Each structure stands twice: as C-alpha cells, then as structure tokens.
Amino acid sequence: MNNSSKLKRVLEGGGFAVTAECGPPKGANSDVVLKKAETLRNKVDAVNVTDNQTAIVRMSSIAACSLLKTAGLDPVLQMVVRDRNRIALQSDILGASALGIRNVLCLSGDHHIFGNQPQAMGVFDLDSIQFVQVVRTMRDEGKILGGDDLSQPPDLFIGAAANPFADPLDFRVIRLAKKIRAGADFIQTQCIYNLDRFERWMGMARDRGLPDKVYILGGITPLKSPSMAKYMKNKVSGMDIPDEIIKRMEGVPKDKQREEGIKICVETIQRLREIPGIKGIHVMAIEWEEVVGEIVERAGLLPRPVFD
Amino acid sequence: MITGEQKPIDEIMEMIAPYKRILVLGCASCVAECAAGGEKETAMLASTLRIAAKMRREDILIEEKTLDRQCVRDFVIPLDDIIEKYDAVLSLACGAGVQAVAEIFPEVPIIPALNTEFLGETRDQGYWVESCLGCGDCMLYHFGGICPLARCSKQLLNGPCGGSMDGRCEINPDVECAWHLIVDRLTKFGALDRLENIYPPKDWSRKQGGGPRKIVREDQQK
Numbered sequence: 040m041n042n043s044s045k046l047k048r049v050l051e052g053g054g055f056a057v058t059a060e061c062g063p064p065k066g067a068n069s070d071v072v073l074k075k076a077e078t079l080r081n082k083v084d085a086v087n088v089t090d091n092q093t094a095i096v097r098m099s100s101i102a103a104c105s106l107l108k109t110a111g112l113d114p115v116l117q118m119v120v121r122d123r124n125r126i127a128l129q130s131d132i133l134g135a136s137a138l139g140i141r142n143v144l145c146l147s148g149d150h151h152i153f154g155n156q157p158q159a160m161g162v163f164d165l166d167s168i169q170f171v172q173v174v175r176t177m178r179d180e181g182k183i184l185g186g187d188d189l190s191q192p193p194d195l196f197i198g199a200a201a202n203p204f205a206d207p208l209d210f211r212v213i214r215l216a217k218k219i220r221a222g223a224d225f226i227q228t229q230c231i232y233n234l235d236r237f238e239r240w241m242g243m244a245r246d247r248g249l250p251d252k253v254y255i256l257g258g259i260t261p262l263k264s265p266s267m268a269k270y271m272k273n274k275v276s277g278m279d280i281p282d283e284i285i286k287r288m289e290g291v292p293k294d295k296q297r298e299e300g301i302k303i304c305v306e307t308i309q310r311l312r313e314i315p316g317i318k319g320i321h322v323m324a325i326e327w328e329e330v331v332g333e334i335v336e337r338a339g340l341l342p343r344p345v346f347d
Numbered sequence: 348m349i350t351g352e353q354k355p356i357d358e359i360m361e362m363i364a365p366y367k368r369i370l371v372l373g374c375a376s377c378v379a380e381c382a383a384g385g386e387k388e389t390a391m392l393a394s395t396l397r398i399a400a401k402m403r404r405e406d407i408l409i410e411e412k413t414l415d416r417q418c419v420r421d422f423v424i425p426l427d428d429i430i431e432k433y434d435a436v437l438s439l440a441c442g443a444g445v446q447a448v449a450e451i452f453p454e455v456p457i458i459p460a461l462n463t464e465f466l467g468e469t470r471d472q473g474y475w476v477e478s479c480l481g482c483g484d485c486m487l488y489h490f491g492g493i494c495p496l497a498r499c500s501k502q503l504l505n506g507p508c509g510g511s512m513d514g515r516c517e518i519n520p521d522v523e524c525a526w527h528l529i530v531d532r533l534t535k536f537g538a539l540d541r542l543e544n545i546y547p548p549k550d551w552s553r554k555q556g557g558g559p560r561k562i563v564r565e566d567q568q569k
Contacts, residue, residue: 121501125548147501147503147508147509148501149510150500150501150510150517150518152500152518152519153518161500161501161502163501163502163503164548164549164551165548166501166502166503166504166505166506167503167505167508168505168545169504169505169545169546169547169548172545173548184548200509201509202509202510205507205508205509205510205511205512206507206511206512206513206514206524206527207507207511207527207530207531210507210530210539210542213539213542213543214505214506214507216543217505217543217545220545221545229509276509276510276512276517277508277509277510277511277512277517
C-alpha cells in the first residue's frame with residue numbers, strides 16, 4: 040500500500056478534491072470514529088479530524104486520525120495552537136507522521152472561553168502561521184525550531200485555513216499570502232454562503248497569483264434548519280450567512296428543510312467549480328456526516344479517484 | 348500602571364477573622380490611580396471593617412495608614428515604628444507591594460485586600476484597559492504601537508484570526524480586535540507592508556526563561 044497522502048495525489052494529479060470533516064466523540068469509544076469512517080469511505084479523498092473544536096474536550100485528534108488510518112482512510116490531522124506549546128506541537132507532528140498520518144491542518148483554534156473549560160490557560164505559544172512554518176522546516180529541512188536536526192523528517196502535506204468573510208477584507212488576502220509563504224500546500228476555507236464576497240476574495244487572491252501557489256478548497260456546511268442558519272450567523276464567529284439564505288430555508292416546510300440545505304450545498308459546489316483557482320471542496324457536515332455522500336454524489340463528484 | 352480591584356468583602360473578612368489588631372495599609376501609587384487602594388479606598392475599607400466588627404460586638408482594633416509606595420523598601424521601613432502594635436496587616440497594594448511589606452516584616456502576617464489585575468492605562472474615568480504583558484522584549488514598533496501579545500485574545504503575532512468582525516474580537520463584542528487596530532494604524536502610516544513579514548515565534552525566555560526576573564544596575568547601586 041502506498042503510504043502517501045491521497046489528498047496530495049488527487050490535487051497534484053489535477054483532480055477536484057473532496058474532503059470532509061469528522062468530529063471525534065466526547066468519550067473514549069473508538070466505534071464512533073470507525074462508524075463515521077464507514078459513512079465517509081469512498082465518498083471523499085481525505086477526512087479532517089477536528090482538534091477539540093469549539094474548545095470542548097473530545098478524543099484527541101491524533102488518536103482519531105490513527106483509527107481512520109488503520110481503517111484505510113486518509114486523515115487530515117487538525118492541530119490548534121491553543122492547547123500546546125512549541126515543544127508539544129513539534130513532538131506531536133513527529134508522532135503523527137510516525138503513525139502514518141500524512142496531512143496536517145495548522146490552526147489557531149477557537150478561543151477556550153467558548154468551550155467547557157473556560158478556566159483553562161490558553162497557550163498560543165506559536166500562532167497558526169508560525170506553526171505552518173515550523174512544520175514546513177521540519178519536513179523540508181529536517182530541523183526543529185532552534186535548528187536541531189531530526190533523525191528523520193516528518194512526511195506531511197501541510198494545510199492552513201482561511202476565512203474570506205472575516206475583517207478587514209483587504210488584509211485577508213495578505214494573510215493568505217503569508218500562510219502560503221510560511222509553507223502551506225493547501226487551504227481549506229470557512230463555510231461559504233456569501234458567494235459574492237467569496238468571489239471578490241478569490242479575485243483578490245488571483246491578482247496576487249496565489250491560487251497558482253496553493254490548492255484552495257472551498258468550505259461547505261449543509262444547513263439543517265433556519266434556526267441553525269440564524270444561530271451560525273449570530274453566534275459563530277467569522278460566519279457570513281446572507282439573509283436570502285435564511286429566507287430560503289424559512290420558505291420551505293419543516294420536513295423539506297434538510298433537503299433545501301442539501302440543495303444549497305450542491306448549488307454552491309457547482310458555482311465554486313466555475314471559480315478559477317478553486318481546486319476542491321471541504322464538507323463540514325457538523326454531526327451529520329451521513330449526508331456527505333449524498334451531497335458529493337448530487338454534485339457529480341463520485342466516484343472518487345482510486346490509487347494503488 | 349499596575350491595576351487592581353478590591354476583593355469581595357466576605358473574602359477579606361474571612362482572611363482577617365483570626366486577628367484582633369489590624370493595620371489597613373493603603374498605597375498611594377498605581378492602585379490609587381485605579382481607585383482601588385489609595386488613601387480614600389483605604390479609609391473606606393477600614394471604616395467598613397470597623398462597622399462590621401461593632402455590629403458583631405467584637406473588640407477589634409482597626410487602624411489605617413497609606414504609604415506613598417508599598418513596593419519601595421525606603422517607603423516601607425518607617426512602618427518599623429508602629430508595626431508592633433498590630434497582629435496583622437491588610438494591604439491594599441498590588442501583589443508586589445504586599446510581598447515587599449511581607450519581606451521587610453517577616454514576623455507579621457500580610458493579607459492582600461486587592462486582586463492585582465494587569466499593566467494598563469486609564470482610558471477614561473473609571474475605565475482601565477490592559478495594554479502590556481511585560482514580556483521583556485518590546486515589539487510595539489512593529490505593530491504601530493499596539494501590542495498584539497497583550498491585546499489580542501490569541502496573542503497572534505501574525506493576525507488577525509478568522510474571528511475578527513467589524514473591528515471586534517470573537518470572544519466578546521466589547522473587546523476591540525487588536526489586529527484590526529494594528530492594520531488600520533499601519534495603513535495610516537503607509538507601513539502596511541511591514542505586516543507582509545512573517546513574525547517569528549516569540550522568545551519567551553525574556554519573560555520566564557530564567558525564573559523570576561530581576562534587574563541589576565550597578566551604576567545605580569551605592
């Protein structure tokens with residue numbers, strides 16, 4: 040079995056990549072992770088595993104990634120700088136590579152005030168851009184921070200996040216450029232509902248030639264109901280959900296709302312595929328992983344490529 | 348300045364409960380500026396404690412005094428003449444002042460009446476904000492005079508994060524996004540290109556690498 044990143048092979052082969060998100064359980068049960076793995080098998084190229092998202096304590100991302108890897112999927116290890124200092128982060132990068140994990144997504148992380156441990160000490164020893172640079176140096180130069188040599192460098196496809204909907208807009212593209220310069224191979228964006236703003240951001244990125252230097256995957260989250268849309272608009276930081284999306288969800292009967300949410304996703308994917316520089320999608324179906332296959336199929340993105 | 352706020356009165360009463368002769372000791376510097384431990388606040392706290400003792404019909408001596416600075420040895424030493432009268436000192440200084448008094452008078456229990464908060468500025472009447480971490484290696488030049496370590500909730504040196512909306516921080520709309528301020532300020536100076544650089548990881552050894560820090564200046568010593 041080839042042990043390289045499937046995500047990397049799809050993207051480098053010029054394919055339109057599909058990734059999905061898998062949230063680990065609030066417990067030690069491996070069966071929950073393995074069940075989600077079966078739901079996503081053959082529907083996506085790689086599976087992101089979130090790292091204590093919204094600062095709620097869950098099974099560690101590395102452990103859940105290892106379970107997915109053993110089940111034959113290509114995991115993307117999400118790592119936030121909120122909970123670990125530079126010693127722990129570098130150590131976990133080496134451990135992840137040793138476990139056969141081949142993709143990492145370097146993030147700041149949701150602030151701990153939102154989670155179930157608001158009394159925690161936030162670490163933030165590195166920021167996400169510095170972290171990308173550290174992993175890149177470990178991989179390409181075989182060195183850790185400070186210059187010590189590694190006996191074997193980690194083998195990782197390096198990702199970072201971008202939020203085209205946060206402020207200040209003009210600076211968002213400068214920050215994307217910094218992430219690429221730091222060493223990001225791929226970018227996964229915040230959920231896209233405001234396509235006009237997203238296209239503006241992509242236009243600014245193209246003006247700087249950024250899509251030629253990095254693979255950009257657009258974020259997709261299916262809405263289950265108008266109340267979920269409103270909650271995300273008002274309570275989740277960095278979200279931009281236009282009123283017409285909320286009205287559209289409100290305009291259908293309750294038993295058709297999930298179908299409407301799926302339709303919005305499929306339409307969004309069609310429009311994203313038209314945008315020059317978009318190389319794939321990242322589906323974040325929050326605790327609704329079973330819908331990913333349907334969205335991907337209806338968007339015409341099945342079957343997924345198979346490698347030896 | 349160092350800011351502080353008075354502890355809840357119940358917590359103070361619990362800490363002083365074992366003592367019968369208490370000196371309530373104010374500090375006329377930083378904590379006076381932030382209206383927590385100056386002469387006025389010291390008088391008010393002493394008076395509150397006296398009334399409470401009277402209500403409980405307890406015979407407790409509570410007296411007050413305010414020093415110019417509790418964190419400077421020369422200002423504390425004169426207490427030597429009166430300290431014997433008391434079996435405890437309730438200090439309204441910052442944590443540094445409390446410890447300086449405790450160091451000079453090791454035989455007397457020194458009880459803190461304030462929670463020391465942060466290094467900050469008085470922005471308006473009754474309004475203080477944190478602005479410095481005391482990191483030991485000032486980076487304000489790079490960031491247009493706004494410190495991302497003290498004022499960004501995630502201490503990003505390459506911000507802003509994806510939670511910045513309308514100039515507000517994701518943790519609370521009352522909190523300004525330090526990075527929004529930095530971007531605005533550097534744009535005004537025509538120096539936004541400074542932020543194209545990737546700022547390397549902070550050298551925290553200047554803050555905590557050698558354990559508790561000290562400054563030794565031989566030119567200032569006798």
